[in-house]
Amino acid sequence: MRPTKIARAAGTGASVPVECCQICGHAPLENALSLSYMPPVNQMVKIGTVPHQQPWFPTNLFYCSKCELVQLGLAVDPVIIFPPEYPYTSGMTKLLRDNFAELYVESSKMLGLSKDDLIVDIGSNDGTLISNFQNGGHRILGIEPTDVSKIANGRGIPTLQRYFGKAVAREVKEQHGAAKVVTCANCFAHIEDIHAIVEGIIEMLAPDGVFISESHYLIKLLEMLQYDTIYHEHLRYYSVGSIKHLLEMHGLEVFHARPIPSHGGSIRVYATRKGTRPVQPSVKQMLDAEPRGDAMRQRLKKFRDEVMLSKLRLHTLIRDVKEKGGRIVGISAPSRASTLFNYVGLDEAIIDYVCEIEGSLKIGRCMPGTLIPVVEESRMFVDQPECAIIFSWHIADELAPRLRAKGYKGMLVTPLPVPRAL
Numbered sequence: 430m431r432p433t434k435i436a437r438a439a440g441t442g443a444s445v446p447v448e449c450c451q452i453c454g455h456a457p458l459e460n461a462l463s464l465s466y467m468p469p470v471n472q473m474v475k476i477g478t479v480p481h482q483q484p485w486f487p488t489n490l491f492y493c494s495k496c497e498l499v500q501l502g503l504a505v506d507p508v509i510i511f512p513p514e515y516p517y518t519s520g521m522t523k524l525l526r527d528n529f530a531e532l533y534v535e536s537s538k539m540l541g542l543s544k545d546d547l548i549v550d551i552g553s554n555d556g557t558l559i560s561n562f563q564n565g566g567h568r569i570l571g572i573e574p575t576d577v578s579k580i581a582n583g584r585g586i587p588t589l590q591r592y593f594g595k596a597v598a599r600e601v602k603e604q605h606g607a608a609k610v611v612t613c614a615n616c617f618a619h620i621e622d623i624h625a626i627v628e629g630i631i632e633m634l635a636p637d638g639v640f641i642s643e644s645h646y647l648i649k650l651l652e653m654l655q656y657d658t659i660y661h662e663h664l665r666y667y668s669v670g671s672i673k674h675l676l677e678m679h680g681l682e683v684f685h686a687r688p689i690p691s692h693g694g695s696i697r698v699y700a701t702r703k704g705t706r707p708v709q710p711s712v713k714q715m716l717d718a719e720p721r722g723d724a725m726r727q728r729l730k731k732f733r734d735e736v737m738l739s740k741l742r743l744h745t746l747i748r749d750v751k752e753k754g755g756r757i758v759g760i761s762a763p764s765r766a767s768t769l770f771n772y773v774g775l776d777e778a779i780i781d782y783v784c785e786i787e788g789s790l791k792i793g794r795c796m797p798g799t800l801i802p803v804v805e806e807s808r809m810f811v812d813q814p815e816c817a818i819i820f821s822w823h824i825a826d827e828l829a830p831r832l833r834a835k836g837y838k839g840m841l842v843t844p845l846p847v848p849r850a851l
């Protein structure tokens with residue numbers, strides 16, 4: 430059954446509660462976690478702006494026992510969460526760049542892509558993913574609603590600046606032909622009406638075309654206590670089970686699924702029209718390892734307790750530094766840091782500033798919901814604060830050696846899953 434009430438916040442300039450499951454329409458949903466109220470993660474005011482009214486939204490996670498989807502209890506107007514000045518470009522993280530390069534190698538080999546094949550990437554950002562297909566000699570097209578599409582076009586990656594939907598899909602098909610591959614990395618969780626998105630994808634897809642999605646993985650989120658990835662951009666937190674349920678509603682069949690390292694643990698799922706390709710054993714393997722029903726309810730309760738404890742543990746670590754008069758700064762300001770800052774209650778009295786590498790569009794702004802400034806990283810090597818908390822803790826292995834090599838001598842801390850000094 431399709432949801433009878435789709436929470437449509439687009440165009441409202443506000444938010445709309447999710448009253449039934451976004452995939453299967455089941456109601457009522459069960460409350461899995463509450464993080465109280467949060468500001469939109471991209472609401473980063475310029476340093477020195479006179480404080481003015483800003484919106485905050487309830488941030489609750491719900492569980493659907495029918496299709497296993499874990500989802501946000503509120504849809505916020507995309508205009509609020511993806512402002513045109515959206516300060517994010519995916520090309521910045523080495524881990525992501527490597528993952529997209531690997532996605533090309535894996536998929537082009539598995540699918541036997543030829544030069545004429547069209548590859549379309551939905552939510553293509555600065556074109557990092559699809560540039561791999563372009564370098565491989567294939568025809569490509571990116572679709573990206575924000576101004577980041579201008580960066581992509583400037584780099585020679587053809588990109589349509591539009592919100593993806595069925596109308597755009599039809600246009601793409603008329604102008605470029607059907608797509609052999611449609612990719613959607615980390616935006617499959619973002620768009621309100623997921624059924625319209627899947628319909629749009631099918632509209633563009635060649636009869637034997639393949640849809641590849643990459644999404645943050647619910648099971649990894651629970652395991653690694655990544656509650657900081659819960660924010661209003663992410664309406665849905667997928668398992669292989671819930672993605673399969675969604676795609677099957679549209680006649681698509683998942684034929685390969687596997688874990689990938691992006692964002693601290695994601696899944697790459699391959700699907701095609703039912704019966705087109707043999708289903709690989711990876712699908713059953715992943716499904717068998719996922720909790721369902723009562724096992725999932727228990728897993729979610731454990732997660733809820735651990736999230737609360739992790740907040741208190743981080744307070745303890747910070748208090749120890751502060752009681753000795755230590756200064757604390759933050760390393761990197763990813764979107765996920767906004768949830769952690771506001772849930773834990775970090776403010777400018779605790780964190781002096783947050784560092785981003787030169788060129789980041791976040792420099793000169795404040796962390797969402799706070800007056801903590803984001804500054805260029807070189808400052809911390811001069812200041813040498815006693816403690817630096819890595820808020821991109823999922824890539825701490827990449828960041829810590831770089832900070833040491835640049836001369837930082839203080840204590841490096843990762844805040845999750847258990848706060849600890851490296």
Ligand SMILES: [Zn+2]
Nearest residue numbers: 450453493496
């Ligand atoms: Zn459901």
